[in-house]
Amino acid sequence: MSTLSGKKIAIIATDFFEEAELVRPRDQLRDAGADVKVYSTGTDPIQAMEGDTEKTQQVDVDGTFADLDVDGVDAVVVPGGTVNADHIRTDEKARAIVRAAYEAGKPLAVICHGPWLLVSAGLAEGRRLTSFPSLRDDLVNAGAEWVDEQVVVDGNLITSRNPDDLPAFVDAIEKALAG
Numbered sequence: 001m002s003t004l005s006g007k008k009i010a011i012i013a014t015d016f017f018e019e020a021e022l023v024r025p026r027d028q029l030r031d032a033g034a035d036v037k038v039y040s041t042g043t044d045p046i047q048a049m050e051g052d053t054e055k056t057q058q059v060d061v062d063g064t065f066a067d068l069d070v071d072g073v074d075a076v077v078v079p080g081g082t083v084n085a086d087h088i089r090t091d092e093k094a095r096a097i098v099r100a101a102y103e104a105g106k107p108l109a110v111i112c113h114g115p116w117l118l119v120s121a122g123l124a125e126g127r128r129l130t131s132f133p134s135l136r137d138d139l140v141n142a143g144a145e146w147v148d149e150q151v152v153v154d155g156n157l158i159t160s161r162n163p164d165d166l167p168a169f170v171d172a173i174e175k176a177l178a179g
Contacts, residue, residue, distance in 0.1 A: 005033035007177050008073045012039050012065065012094055014087045019048035019056045020163040021079035021111050028170045034074075034177070037062035041091060052082045065093035070100035075177055080112025080132065080162075089120035098123060102156065107176035109158040111169055115139060118157070128154040130161050 009029055013022055026036050038061050040046050045058035070076065076097060078088070088094045098121045101108045110118060115131040116138065118124045125143030130152045139146045151160045151168040158176060160169035 003032050003174060003178050004029060007034040007075070009034050009036045009075045009077060010039055010068055010073045011036060011077045011079065012068070012088065012097055013046060013079050014040055014084050015047045016049050016052070016081050016083035017046065017079045018052070018081035018084070018112055018163060019050055020166060021081065022048065022059060024166050025077055025079070025170050025173065029173065032174055039063050039065055039068045041065060049081055049083070065091065065097060068097055070097055070104065070106070073106070075107040075109065075173060076101040077173065078110040078114040078117055080114045082113050085113035085116045089116045095121040105156050107156050107158060107173060109169065109173045111160040111165070112162050115159055123157070127157055128152055129157065129159045131159060132162055
């Protein structure tokens with residue numbers, strides 16, 4: 001039996017997300033037995049990017065942010081990508097999703113530029129977090145302790161810096177769900 005059999009994971013993203021930060025966790029968590037679904041602002045496929053400048057594949061969406069019932073999932077994952085992160089942080093439904101996951105104590109895994117959503121949702125203050133280095137000032141100004149580590153687990157928040165950290169990021173998600 002797979003380690004995450006029966007676990008349900010929601011990935012929330014918009015167009016121009018960093019491809020590896022959505023696709024690799026989605027596929028690896030599915031391979032571990034989890035039911036992983038992708039949610040966005042609409043139902044059309046969303047555009048992946050590599051390094052914010054090169055369009056890659058489009059990824060199918062399983063539902064909208066409005067369709068996502070946080071009570072029905074075991075974890076929420078937020079990929080980065082500068083444009084994705086800038087758009088998603090302004091979406092009230094996305095902010096409500098991460099607040100609900102956080103308040104329910106569910107693993108909330110956020111990578112790269114994704115922690116901008118934590119700032120906009122009011123979840124950064126007093127937390128130990130990492131992110132893409134350019135977000136350091138934003139996180140510190142929001143009251144977080146920013147550290148330069150490949151993965152940081154602070155309670156139910158899991159953060160990582162960039163695609164190079166994906167092995168540690170996905171491992172931390174698996175451990176949080178299996179534990």
